[in-house]
Amino acid sequence: MLVDDHVAVGKRFQVRAVPRDRSGRELEIGKWTEITWRGDGVVAPDDDKSAGEFGLASTSFGVHGFRASAASGGTVEARLGEAVGTLRVTASP
Secondary structure: OEOOOOEEEOOEEEEEOOOEOOOOOEOOOOOOOOOEEEEOOOEEEOOOHHHHHHOOOOOHHHEEEEEEOOOOEEEEEEEEOOEEEEEEEEEEO
């Protein structure tokens, strides 16, 4: 899910993974949960280097930063084990 209000070209925005069990209940993500994030080229991961100062990974609690390079649609992918989720975002100029 998109954390920020909107996506603008060249500005950092955040996405949060919301895993759910088979019954649709939201599962809790901790600071050490390893989620693999990918963008499609229009949208690229933008790691938060300051997170390490607080002993956190850049993907702590299922939140990760991205940056759009063009005013168009892009896709963010989150992978937790074998579960995969995608989010389509549209960047404005």
